[in-house]
Amino acid sequence: MAKPPGTLEQLRDRFGPHLNYTPEGGWSKEARTRPDRLVKTHCCFCGQQCGIQLKVRDNHVIGFEPWEDFPFNRGMLCPKGVKRYLQSNHPDRLLDPLLRTDSGFVKASWDEAMSFTARRLREVQERYGKDAVAVFGGASLTTEKAYLMGKFARVGLGTRHVDYNGRLCMVSAGVAYKLAFDVDRSPIPWSEIPKANVIFAIGANVGECAPITTDYIWRCRDNGGKLIVADPRITPISRNADLFLPLRPGTDLALLSGMMHVVLRDNLQDDSFIEQHTTGFEAVKASVACFDPRTTAEMTGVPAEAIEKAAHMFAKADRAIAMHARGLEHQSKGVENCSALINLTLATGHFGREGCGCTMITGQGNGQGGREHGQKCDQLPGQRSLLDPKAREHVARVWGIQPDELPQPGYSAQEIMNAIHAGEIKALFSICFNPAVSLPNADFTREALEKLEFFAVTDFFLSETARYADVVLAGSLQEEEEGVTCSAEGRVIHIQRAVDPPANARRDSEIVCDLARRLGRGQYFPFHTPREIFDELREASRGGHADYYGITYEKIDAQMGVFWPCPTLEHPGTPNLMPGGVSFYPDGKCRFQATEWRESGDPVDETFPTYLTTGRVVSQYLSGAQTRRIGGLVDIYPEPRVEIHPRLAEHKNIADKDWVTVTTRRSEVTLQAMVVRTIRPDTVFIPYHWADKKSANLLTHRTIDPRSKIPEFKVSACSIRKADGAPSWAADRQLVTIGSPERKQGDTN
Numbered sequence: 001m002a003k004p005p006g007t008l009e010q011l012r013d014r015f016g017p018h019l020n021y022t023p024e025g026g027w028s029k030e031a032r033t034r035p036d037r038l039v040k041t042h043c044c045f046c047g048q049q050c051g052i053q054l055k056v057r058d059n060h061v062i063g064f065e066p067w068e069d070f071p072f073n074r075g076m077l078c079p080k081g082v083k084r085y086l087q088s089n090h091p092d093r094l095l096d097p098l099l100r101t102d103s104g105f106v107k108a109s110w111d112e113a114m115s116f117t118a119r120r121l122r123e124v125q126e127r128y129g130k131d132a133v134a135v136f137g138g139a140s141l142t143t144e145k146a147y148l149m150g151k152f153a154r155v156g157l158g159t160r161h162v163d164y165n166g167r168l169c170m171v172s173a174g175v176a177y178k179l180a181f182d183v184d185r186s187p188i189p190w191s192e193i194p195k196a197n198v199i200f201a202i203g204a205n206v207g208e209c210a211p212i213t214t215d216y217i218w219r220c221r222d223n224g225g226k227l228i229v230a231d232p233r234i235t236p237i238s239r240n241a242d243l244f245l246p247l248r249p250g251t252d253l254a255l256l257s258g259m260m261h262v263v264l265r266d267n268l269q270d271d272s273f274i275e276q277h278t279t280g281f282e283a284v285k286a287s288v289a290c291f292d293p294r295t296t297a298e299m300t301g302v303p304a305e306a307i308e309k310a311a312h313m314f315a316k317a318d319r320a321i322a323m324h325a326r327g328l329e330h331q332s333k334g335v336e337n338c339s340a341l342i343n344l345t346l347a348t349g350h351f352g353r354e355g356c357g358c359t360m361i362t363g364q365g366n367g368q369g370g371r372e373h374g375q376k377c378d379q380l381p382g383q384r385s386l387l388d389p390k391a392r393e394h395v396a397r398v399w400g401i402q403p404d405e406l407p408q409p410g411y412s413a414q415e416i417m418n419a420i421h422a423g424e425i426k427a428l429f430s431i432c433f434n435p436a437v438s439l440p441n442a443d444f445t446r447e448a449l450e451k452l453e454f455f456a457v458t459d460f461f462l463s464e465t466a467r468y469a470d471v472v473l474a475g476s477l478q479e480e481e482e483g484v485t486c487s488a489e490g491r492v493i494h495i496q497r498a499v500d501p502p503a504n505a506r507r508d509s510e511i512v513c514d515l516a517r518r519l520g521r522g523q524y525f526p527f528h529t530p531r532e533i534f535d536e537l538r539e540a541s542r543g544g545h546a547d548y549y550g551i552t553y554e555k556i557d558a559q560m561g562v563f564w565p566c567p568t569l570e571h572p573g574t575p576n577l578m579p580g581g582v583s584f585y586p587d588g589k590c591r592f593q594a595t596e597w598r599e600s601g602d603p604v605d606e607t608f609p610t611y612l613t614t615g616r617v618v619s620q621y622l623s624g625a626q627t628r629r630i631g632g633l634v635d636i637y638p639e640p641r642v643e644i645h646p647r648l649a650e651h652k653n654i655a656d657k658d659w660v661t662v663t664t665r666r667s668e669v670t671l672q673a674m675v676v677r678t679i680r681p682d683t684v685f686i687p688y689h690w691a692d693k694k695s696a697n698l699l700t701h702r703t704i705d706p707r708s709k710i711p712e713f714k715v716s717a718c719s720i721r722k723a724d725g726a727p728s729w730a731a732d733r734q735l736v737t738i739g740s741p742e743r744k745q746g747d748t749n
């Protein structure tokens with residue numbers, strides 16, 4: 001039963017988050033001495049994976065230079081990329097393994113920490129069975145590490161329960177694309193975007209969450225293209241949209257069904273494409289019959305004329321691309337939402353041609369690569385199914401085990417947390433995953449973490465989750481271990497090792513292989529370098545849809561990335577995944593998916609009449625474990641605030657910067673108001689990057705999509721009221737106005 005060893009203040013004093021503003025040695029040293037070398041690699045944050053050159057001196061990353069030649073971002077970076085080097089020499093960095101004691105975390109030797117971890121994992125499994133231990137991986141890990149986590153769970157521990165934080169990102173898209181095309185990757189590279197005549201972005205705050213993609217949209221606009229945006233908030237790209245559809249949270253499926261209804265009513269579908277390249281269209285026709293514009297307008301809050309106009313603009317365009325992100329996917333009907341958008345793209349024939357397609361904008365750094373090679377609870381390398389006997393045979397042969405030694409599919413991330421809470425899972429081994437901040441219903445997550453009989457964390461900062469750990473294994477930053485990731489476009493890129501882990505920190509892959517050895521499974525983990533892991537991954541993925549066999553580090557460097565599938569060493573890779581509209585199904589046809597409307601898992605009512613939706617701000621990244629430690633980023637947006645429309649604010653007697661209490665069926669949070677005209681009057685928005693009493697996920701609910709298992713972060717029912725005063729956490733912080741840097745190095749966030 002693991003309570004954090006110490007008060008929140010004690011833990012924060014020692015482990016942060018503290019703010020770092022300067023490179024190693026300070027700015028004067030930076031000005032006096034030149035770097036030893038520049039290392040061409042990639043930003044560690046979002047799924048764009050922009051090329052960047054890290055400046056390295058004396059085994060420290062001290063700054064960056066643009067990498068102008070890298071074709072995706074051509075030297076451009078967003079605020080996070082510009083400041084990412086400040087995590088490298090951070091004062092909060094974990095430099096030794098830690099063991100939890102009654103008097104707090106104490107430093108331990110690696111031998112002590114690893115022996116303890118192996119012993120406790122063994123004890124739990126001997127007492128309760130193999131599946132009493134679960135493994136959490138991460139979508140910020142290189143693909144080699146993600147592959148290793150899947151193998152470690154199934155071969156090292158023999159548990160069926162392994163999943164990852166990408167489960168909170170875009171798995172709804174993954175399921176929908178698998179259903180439609182039998183493959184989970186963006187069908188097109190981003191170079192297609194400027195060629196479209198119409199872009200339809202739905203549930204995608206592109207400007208803040210995928211900033212460099214904005215440049216591709218602007219290039220489309222420069223070429224005369226039109227932009228349609230659907231979102232409950234007027235996000236930055238919406239301000240330049242030709243048509244903005246301000247839909248009610250959770251009604252995307254209705255909007256897309258309404259647009260399809262208009263397409264069919266006005267005979268705008270592409271019958272020839274449907275006939276030649278698809279199956280299942282009749283069922284879709286029937287499923288949208290009741291979504292006439294007036295009904296759709298009532299459900300979505302979008303005027304009927306705007307729905308009709310959007311349908312006509314999209315369908316009549318010669319070339320059109322639909323783009324979506326978490327707004328569409330973070331719902332308990334996330335798969336249906338994505339399927340409805342794919343249906344619209346297929347029905348209008350905007351698929352498999354130049355400047356056409358539909359695409360998911362991956363959020364997490366290696367959100368794409370992290371979901372390709374067996375880190376998911378139902379998956380084997382190469383995007384193979386754990387239920388497929390042939391796939392089991394192939395992977396078992398590569399791993400040197402019998403197919404029946406491979407466990408069956410296990411629980412997804414939220415289901416693992418539910419099973420911990422229920423006492424079914426007793427121990428957890430987790431790497432670079434911060435569920436205390438990122439899972440919904442944070443009080444429930446905290447209770448679950450407290451129930452664990454053993455909890456081991458590998459990370460480079462002491463995240464809010466790691467506070468509950470029995471042992472913390474000091475792991476590595478992205479720039480400390482070579483590997484590959486796969487960007488949002490499907491481009492496999494090379495992460496270069498720029499520096500070694502400092503002090504006693506270790507590379508993540510060494511930690512996992514060491515643990516496997518101590519569990520008596522070392523013969524299956526003989527790796528000394530990431531390259532050796534990658535070579536095994538290439539074989540394991542061979543013949544799968546995500547076939548990496550023909551990809552090598554050298555080929556990536558020579559081509560500035562290789563798009564998978566790449567089945568042979570001579571193969572150049574596959575930027576356009578399905579040219580001619582030929583899917584990955586044996587018959588080459590794309591599958592329409594009929595959808596069925598259902599309400600959110602947390603519906604609004606008289607007590608909770610307002611929609612709460614959550615998301616990101618440009619200066620922060622996911623649970624904030626890294627970006628809440630970087631001074632220049634925290635200064636841009638220091639605290640979470642509640643966005644409220646002036647009409648709702650006036651109704652509740654709330655002024656800008658007033659303290660506001662937001663209450664849901666789970667909990668309540670008090671934050672400052674940000675009164676803005678850029679949100680629907682029936683909706684409030686809170687960014688989710690903060691922890692403890694500032695956590696938006698105290699408010700969200702645990703309803704998951706039945707197929708993708710993604711939680712419904714984008715739709716909760718809430719009520720708001722002006723608070724009696726500032727919350728307790730506000731007393732120990734300096735009130736900083738957004739945009740005015742008044743903090744000093746080392747201040748806590």
Ligand code: SF4
Binds near residue numbers: 082210212
């Ligand atoms: S956070 Fe994303 S968009 Fe920003 S620099 Fe990094 S990879 Fe590029």
